[in-house]
Amino acid sequence: GAGVSQSPRYKVAKRGQDVALRCDPISGHVSLFWYQQALGQGPEFLTYFQNEAQLDKSGLPSDRFFAERPEGSVSTLKIQRTQQEDSAVYLCASCELGGTYEQYFGPGTRLTVT
């Protein structure tokens, strides 16, 4: 079956632009996670959805970051007024239930802010 997909794979934005990153989880997966991975680092948790409910957004670095999953499937991570420090790979993962289960990751979106 299809895995987790993310689009675009690469995004270059000028500082100050808004960007939207899309994640298509595995069909039927209840839980969806977003992570930020800086170069040479491990992924850092951003936010978590269970179906359409955003249960944890404690990892979002600022109020410029916003995520939604309105119908409990596809999710969008939006970054407003991008800054250079936002440059990273943004990973999406989904799993059947909560975080104690194996997460399936997408290929990531590499965001470069110039």
Next chain:
Amino acid sequence: AQKITQTQPGMFVQEKEAVTLDCTYDTSDQSYGLFWYKQPSSGEMIFLIYQGSYDEQNATEGRYSLNFQKARKSANLVISASQLGDSAMYFCAMSLNTGNQFYFGTGTSLTVIP
């Protein structure tokens, strides 16, 4: 605070030899899960193995085994009979049953030498 520590930034192993990648974790929770993921240069995170905190037996998945020492709070990954395709970044991660977050280490870069 929850924390994962991987002290080996880079490791080299001869093809067909075994290698151990170190991981220690820090949590006061009694119930948690430990994971290892592989991240090749393509960027996608690939699940390798899982160990629950209450599992008494060490987890094994093919050539991967997890050396779980609860008292020492260590969860080392052992890869037997290394192959050239094993060259990648390896991340240790922890999840808590009480939350929905995954905590990743900084990773170990493994290079398999022919």
